[in-house]
Amino acid sequence: MNLGKTTKVAIGWIVCTVGGVYSFYLAKSSVEKRRYENMKARQRMKASNRGQYEPSSRKFAPQYEPTQ
Numbered sequence: 062m063n064l065g066k067t068t069k070v071a072i073g074w075i076v077c078t079v080g081g082v083y084s085f086y087l088a089k090s091s092v093e094k095r096r097y098e099n100m101k102a103r104q105r106m107k108a109s110n111r112g113q114y115e116p117s118s119r120k121f122a123p124q125y126e127p128t129q
Contacts, residue, residue, distance in 0.1 A: 064072075
């Protein structure tokens with residue numbers, strides 16, 4: 062089958078376009094999946110911090126300040 066120059070260029074554009082759209086779809090779904098997982102983790106952290114807590118007797122050490 063003899064293909065002309067224009068047909069070869071058109072086939073190349075089609076392959077590149079389809080490949081680019083598919084790559085975009087894969088990247089987008091990967092980002093959405095990661096965002097969903099992060100959102101669920103934040104929701105779990107927020108839910109675990111609800112409730113009444115007793116004041117802590119634990120005191121934190123003062124910040125270290127270097128002397129000059």
